[in-house]
Amino acid sequence: MTTVTKPAPSSRVPARRPQPSARRASVSGWRRILPVVLGAALLLWILLPLAPVLLWSVAGQWRAPAPLPGSWSSQALESLLSPEILQAGLRSLALGMSVAVAATTLGALAAFSLHRLPRALSRIVGFLLLTPLAIPPFALVMGANVLLLSARVPTFAAVLIVLTVTALPYTTYMFSVALASYDWRFEEVARTLGASRVRVIRTVRMALLAPAIARAGFLAFLVGWSDYITTVLIGGGQFRTLPMLLGSSASSTGGEQLTAALSLAMILPPVMLLAFLARWGARGRISP
Numbered sequence: 001m002t003t004v005t006k007p008a009p010s011s012r013v014p015a016r017r018p019q020p021s022a023r024r025a026s027v028s029g030w031r032r033i034l035p036v037v038l039g040a041a042l043l044l045w046i047l048l049p050l051a052p053v054l055l056w057s058v059a060g061q062w063r064a065p066a067p068l069p070g071s072w073s074s075q076a077l078e079s080l081l082s083p084e085i086l087q088a089g090l091r092s093l094a095l096g097m098s099v100a101v102a103a104t105t106l107g108a109l110a111a112f113s114l115h116r117l118p119r120a121l122s123r124i125v126g127f128l129l130l131t132p133l134a135i136p137p138f139a140l141v142m143g144a145n146v147l148l149l150s151a152r153v154p155t156f157a158a159v160l161i162v163l164t165v166t167a168l169p170y171t172t173y174m175f176s177v178a179l180a181s182y183d184w185r186f187e188e189v190a191r192t193l194g195a196s197r198v199r200v201i202r203t204v205r206m207a208l209l210a211p212a213i214a215r216a217g218f219l220a221f222l223v224g225w226s227d228y229i230t231t232v233l234i235g236g237g238q239f240r241t242l243p244m245l246l247g248s249s250a251s252s253t254g255g256e257q258l259t260a261a262l263s264l265a266m267i268l269p270p271v272m273l274l275a276f277l278a279r280w281g282a283r284g285r286i287s288p
Contacts, residue, residue, distance in 0.1 A: 050267075056260035076257035080265055085245060092225055092242040093269065095159065099224030100217045102164045107171025107216055108209075114172070115179050126176070130169045137166070141233045148234065155239045162230050167223040171216035178212035214277035221273060226266065242266060 056062065060073035079085065110129060114122045132140060141162060148158040186208060190200045206213065228243045237244075246262040249255045 053260045053263050056256050057264055059257060059260075062256075073257070076261040079258060080261055084240075085242070085262070085265070088240050088242045088245050089265065091239065095156070095163070095227070095231075095241065096221045096223075096225030096269075098160050099163045099167055100221040102160065103167035103171045103220035103223070104213060104217045106164065106168055107220075108175050108213075110168070110172045111175030111179055114176060126172075129172050132165055133169050137229050138233075140166070141230050145234050155235050158234050159227075159231055159239065160224075162234060163224050163227055164220075166227075166230070167220040170219040170223070174212050174216040174219070175209070178209055182208065218270075218274055218277050222270060225270060 055069060057076050058072050058074060059069035060071035060075075062069035114126055114129075117125060144162050144165075145158075148161070153161070186204050187200050190204050191197075195203070226243055227241075228247055231239055231241050231244060235241075242262065242265060246259065246266060249259045249262055
């Protein structure tokens with residue numbers, strides 16, 4: 001008779017598998033930490049190049065290979081209060097806000113019109129609205145300049161028209177993306193409750209589209225605020241803005257301090273506007 005012997009039980013204790021709840025907690029922990037880490041890395045990537053600009057703006061003398069300026073001076077920052085720079089800053093601010101209002105309004109109207117068109121026609125019109133992005137800015141400005149000069153359009157209005165056309169593809173795209181997930185039932189409920197069309201647009205539609213309005217307005221403001229080519233060619237050097245002063249200062253030798261100060265002046269208004277629009281866009285949302 002053959003005797004079958006059972007193997008002796010192993011003394012090694014099998015490793016326990018992590019419980020599903022523990023795995024879920026670990027994954028959720030990574031999901032919370034990863035955005036913070038990536039956000040901090042992105043913020044560092046953006047702010048780190050600004051460190052030399054800040055140092056140059058208050059440097060009296062800085063020679064290589066010294067890691068820090070040898071002397072300090074606030075003369076470059078004080079020069080930002082000169083009448084020439086203040087007037088250029090006001091022109092840039094007026095131009096940026098005007099482009100933001102015009103391009104955001106036209107972009108919203110274009111997006112709503114595209115939404116109502118048949119799909120095939122909507123694609124064709126949408127492609128035509130994106131053509132300013134495919135045309136080199138110099139060619140676009142030179143062609144428009146001839147027409148605007150023939151029509152005797154004032155300088156500010158001519159620059160505003162060209163920059164609005166340049167910013168229109170961005171604003172139209174922002175509103176088109178927002179309308180793709182827009183819930184029209186909110187407006188239907190408001191009309192059922194007796195709200196007028198104007199009140200529906202003001203209290204429902206603008207609230208739902210507040211993030212899109214904020215993004216579109218900010219992008220259009222950047223187009224008008226930071227423009228250089230259009231202002232130089234159409235303005236003919238008479239309509240001096242802050243980017244023009246920054247360009248002339250950067251092209252000259254020995255003007256590093258003033259260039260750094262003008263760079264900070266260019267950065268500050270968009271950052272302030274971005275903070276305001278981000279807060280307004282977040283408060284304007286309606287939770288379904």
